[in-house]
Amino acid sequence: MSADQKTTIPMSTSVYTDDSKLIPLSDLVSLVSDGDAIAVGGGLSSREPMAALRELLRAGKKRLHVIGSAHGIDIDMLCGGNAVAATWESYVGFEQDFGMAPNFRRACEDGSVEVHDSCCYTMVQQLRAAIAGLPFMPIRSIRGTDMMKLHPEFKTMECPFTGQELVLVPALKPDVAIIHVQYGDEQGNLCIEGPPVADLLFAQASKKVIATVEKIVSTERLQELGGVSIPYFYVTALSEVPFGAHPTSCYPFYAYDRAHTNLYYTAAKAHDTFVESYLNRYVLDCRDHAEYLNRIGGPAATERLTQWSQGTSSWLELYKA
Amino acid sequence: MSSTCTFGEMMIFQIAKTIPDGALTFHGFGSPLVQLAMHVAKRTHAPHMVLIAGATYGVNPRPPFLTATTNDWTMDRGASSSLDIGELFDLAASGRLHRMFLSGLQIDKWGNCNVTGLGDSVIGLKLPGGGGGCNLSCDVGELTLWTAAHRCPPNKNGVRKFRIVEKCDFVTSLGHRLADGTPRTKLGHIGNGPQWLVTDLGVFDFDASGHLRLHALYPDTTVEDVMANTEFSPGISEQLSISDSPSQEVVDIIRQLDPMKVHEKELRPEDRQRSFEI
Numbered sequence: 218m219s220a221d222q223k224t225t226i227p228m229s230t231s232v233y234t235d236d237s238k239l240i241p242l243s244d245l246v247s248l249v250s251d252g253d254a255i256a257v258g259g260g261l262s263s264r265e266p267m268a269a270l271r272e273l274l275r276a277g278k279k280r281l282h283v284i285g286s287a288h289g290i291d292i293d294m295l296c297g298g299n300a301v302a303a304t305w306e307s308y309v310g311f312e313q314d315f316g317m318a319p320n321f322r323r324a325c326e327d328g329s330v331e332v333h334d335s336c337c338y339t340m341v342q343q344l345r346a347a348i349a350g351l352p353f354m355p356i357r358s359i360r361g362t363d364m365m366k367l368h369p370e371f372k373t374m375e376c377p378f379t380g381q382e383l384v385l386v387p388a389l390k391p392d393v394a395i396i397h398v399q400y401g402d403e404q405g406n407l408c409i410e411g412p413p414v415a416d417l418l419f420a421q422a423s424k425k426v427i428a429t430v431e432k433i434v435s436t437e438r439l440q441e442l443g444g445v446s447i448p449y450f451y452v453t454a455l456s457e458v459p460f461g462a463h464p465t466s467c468y469p470f471y472a473y474d475r476a477h478t479n480l481y482y483t484a485a486k487a488h489d490t491f492v493e494s495y496l497n498r499y500v501l502d503c504r505d506h507a508e509y510l511n512r513i514g515g516p517a518a519t520e521r522l523t524q525w526s527q528g529t530s531s532w533l534e535l536y537k538a
Numbered sequence: 539m540s541s542t543c544t545f546g547e548m549m550i551f552q553i554a555k556t557i558p559d560g561a562l563t564f565h566g567f568g569s570p571l572v573q574l575a576m577h578v579a580k581r582t583h584a585p586h587m588v589l590i591a592g593a594t595y596g597v598n599p600r601p602p603f604l605t606a607t608t609n610d611w612t613m614d615r616g617a618s619s620s621l622d623i624g625e626l627f628d629l630a631a632s633g634r635l636h637r638m639f640l641s642g643l644q645i646d647k648w649g650n651c652n653v654t655g656l657g658d659s660v661i662g663l664k665l666p667g668g669g670g671g672c673n674l675s676c677d678v679g680e681l682t683l684w685t686a687a688h689r690c691p692p693n694k695n696g697v698r699k700f701r702i703v704e705k706c707d708f709v710t711s712l713g714h715r716l717a718d719g720t721p722r723t724k725l726g727h728i729g730n731g732p733q734w735l736v737t738d739l740g741v742f743d744f745d746a747s748g749h750l751r752l753h754a755l756y757p758d759t760t761v762e763d764v765m766a767n768t769e770f771s772p773g774i775s776e777q778l779s780i781s782d783s784p785s786q787e788v789v790d791i792i793r794q795l796d797p798m799k800v801h802e803k804e805l806r807p808e809d810r811q812r813s814f815e816i
Contacts, residue, residue, distance in 0.1 A: 262610060263593075286623060307670065309666055310667070312607060313570055313606045313804060314606035318666065322664045322666075325655075325664035326661050334668075337623060338630070338631065339673060356631070357726070357727065358674075358677050359673060360727070361709070362672050362709045367654075412595060412614065475607075525611075536606070536798060
């Protein structure tokens with residue numbers, strides 16, 4: 218073993234210790250480089266960092282590799298904006314709500330996005346390897362399925378203890394985790410309320426974490442709100458972006474905007490007119506997030522989504538849109 | 539006066555019956571028929587099942603109503619605790635997850651499912667992907683498969699696009715045998731594979747060799763329907779029966795939980811018109 222190998226710590230050593238990491242959204246996305254592997258937080262219709270992704274598209278980021286478990290409009294929009302080179306997601310779609318993700322599907326089929334579909338536990342174990350500073354983790358599952366064909370990098374070995382054949386999945390270390398959470402403090406401590414999906418694993422495994430938060434509060438107030446989910450030293454920088462997950466939900470602040478998602482889906486499905494009818498109008502031609510919020514209908518539109526907490530019937534109404 | 543149930547309610551009931559009491563049971567996303575079946579089971583014959591909701595990983599939630607989006611606070615209201623993604627899949631890998639539900643745009647004679655892509659190459663027609671289904675098909679004790687699209691009427695050229703196929707173009711989740719006939723038991727997985735397949739035409743089990751076998755029809759389907767709409771010939775159980783219908787209690791639970799009839803999104807328009815006496 219060379220001296221270099223002895224002294225090299227194989228995984229991330231970066232910790233972020235600045236007292237104040239609050240920066241504008243446009244600066245936040247400058248921490249993402251073309252070609253980066255990004256782990257997008259939240260999932261399906263919940264707490265996806267949509268404002269940050271729209272800003273990424275405005276900044277013209279390209280050739281991104283996307284990593285995640287079960288996603289929807291976030292990855293579909295990045296594909297529609299030609300920002301994705303490869304997918305390592307386990308699902309991208311709109312469930313029984315609208316069905317298949319039109320831009321994602323087209324990009325995979327026409328070859329502009331390389332398909333490396335993953336599956337949840339495989340990804341979890343790959344992230345855990347990165348978190349633990351190990352080169353791989355074993356899994357017993359997936360042998361016998363065609364997932365192996367999509368991943369020539371996976372190896373098999375005989376377990377030295379049991380003789381069982383295992384699959385070794387390599388450490389997966391995203392360049393940047395991009396997440397949206399309810400609360401943060403100036404230093405970058407983050408508090409997630411409700412299901413964390415894979416955000417904690419993403420934060421621990423990634424080289425950088427950039428976060429948008431609904432509300433910046435004091436560190437003391439974070440404790441009252443449920444405590445810190447992601448300690449500050451993982452977090453590279455953050456921005457305060459109210460309605461930053463729209464049109465996905467960020468409870469308790471607001472519910473999922475089904476009407477806007479329907480508008481998005483209809484535009485994406487039409488394909489030829491997607492750029493004109495959606496991407497320009499709601500992303501590229503918006504100066505910033507504030508202009509986006511105006512274009513989706515301003516305070517009347519966003520206020521409507523906060524009504525879920527008024528009771529079951531108000532909540533139910535939102536899904537009939 | 540006699541009451542009736544819809545086909546959706548019938549199918550939910552058939553899926554619910556595959557859930558034993560006391561089992562740690564999990565559903566994925568995008569599967570309202572299964573979500574409702576789990577809530578029916580929990581509130582009727584399986585009060586001690588551990589109901590883990592997909593996407594939120596909430597334990598024993600009491601949702602006010604079903605939404606078409608699984609990762610929503612509606613779906614984990616009242617949960618006594620919540621797991622995270624790692625913990626849920628660890629439960630499966632260590633043999634504690636007893637039952638899971640999987641589906642596919644193709645389901646083959648051994649119960650392999652494809653939700654990744656159709657065609658000779660994976661990207662011929664890209665499907666959304668299988669979430670954790672690939673891992674769970676290997677690890678979970680027993681699987682219930684389902685599809686509401688077994689029936690495949692011929693197109694104008696007389697060609698049927700089968701959902702229940704001889705062989706999947708891509709195996710996303712594992713059934714009883716590989717395409718070359720190798721049994722899953724050779725692979726040393728801890729899960730036993732598919733136990734049931736519930737479709738719009740009938741309820742199927744798997745014989746000792748792992749091959750799909752018709753177990754029960756609905757009051758309005760026939761063996762001929764099943765044979766015509768399946769790419770291969772499934773076996774037929776010696777105890778072939780007609781499925782029983784759900785009770786009024788079961789129907790009431792479903793209607794209360796799903797006021798928007800989200801589960802009917804999984805059904806073809808024709809199947810939404812079917813009804814059964816209860």
